[in-house]
Amino acid sequence: MRMRRKRHLDSRLERAQTRVIIRRDENPDSRVDTTGEYLDLVAVYGNGNPVSIEIGCGKGRWICAMAKAHPERNFLAVEQTSNVLISALEAAEEESLANVRFADCGAEYLLRHIAPNSLEAVYLNFSTPLPKQGYAKQRLTHERFLTLYARWLQGGGKLYLKTDNRDFFTFSVCSLSAFGCTIARLSVDLHKDDIPNITTEYEDKFAPLGPIYYVEAQFPEK
Numbered sequence: 372m373r374m375r376r377k378r379h380l381d382s383r384l385e386r387a388q389t390r391v392i393i394r395r396d397e398n399p400d401s402r403v404d405t406t407g408e409y410l411d412l413v414a415v416y417g418n419g420n421p422v423s424i425e426i427g428c429g430k431g432r433w434i435c436a437m438a439k440a441h442p443e444r445n446f447l448a449v450e451q452t453s454n455v456l457i458s459a460l461e462a463a464e465e466e467s468l469a470n471v472r473f474a475d476c477g478a479e480y481l482l483r484h485i486a487p488n489s490l491e492a493v494y495l496n497f498s499t500p501l502p503k504q505g506y507a508k509q510r511l512t513h514e515r516f517l518t519l520y521a522r523w524l525q526g527g528g529k530l531y532l533k534t535d536n537r538d539f540f541t542f543s544v545c546s547l548s549a550f551g552c553t554i555a556r557l558s559v560d561l562h563k564d565d566i567p568n569i570t571t572e573y574e575d576k577f578a579p580l581g582p583i584y585y586v587e588a589q590f591p592e593k
């Protein structure tokens with residue numbers, strides 16, 4: 372089902388533009404092009420605190436809660452659907468969160484903007500599972516994306532993933548292991564285990580229907 376376009380989307384996006392540090396670029400070449408100018412993250416956030424990225428932030432409740440809980444860290448939220456991103460942008464604005472910025476595009480377009488070894492952690496919260504085999508390459512834990520994360524993460528950097536989809540979880544754990552990551556922590560029922568957790572919108576809606584799977588993976592040292 373197609374989502375109805377939010378009222379006044381363009382003008383609302385325009386008002387929140389100061390928080391958007393990477394803008395939509397549908398040119399397919401930019402997915403493989405590293406000649407773009409990398410962002411100066413110290414200038415963007417006004418400090419040298421570590422930066423973490425969430426890919427597919429949805430309406431942004433999790434990233435805003437994380438940013439509030441960790442003022443000593445910086446966060447970059449990426450969302451490919453502007454119609455959803457606008458809620459996250461407005462939530463960060465409403466709370467005057469100085470340590471959150473946004474990318475208004477798909478993760479595959481970030482290559483030319485994010486410098487190697489510049490991120491502390493990657494968060495994937497309820498990523499679209501894309502169950503059809505033909506879409507495996509689009510999954511955010513496919514080797515294609517793990518290669519990007521390995522490039523961006525500093526040595527010892529981690530990926531944190533939560534999902535309610537068992538098949539996507541299995542695919543992700545296999546993909547991470549095959550890539551050479553160490554599985555540092557894993558849960559097949561996150562809400563029953565003693566693991567610190569800030570829930571997302573999607574999680575609150577779907578947790579009553581079944582377990583939440585969780586994996587924390589350490590990327591290979593460089």
Ligand SMILES: C[S@@+](CC[C@H](N)C(=O)[O-])C[C@H]1O[C@@H](n2cnc3c(N)ncnc32)[C@H](O)[C@@H]1O
Nearest residue numbers: 427428429450451452477478496497571572573
């Ligand atoms: C199921 S929703 C989960 C949203 C939020 N993380 C939560 O847990 O409530 C998945 C989100 O990921 C976004 N998404 C999927 N693939 C993406 C990609 N390649 N780059 C950026 N965002 C993506 C979708 O637009 C959607 O908003």
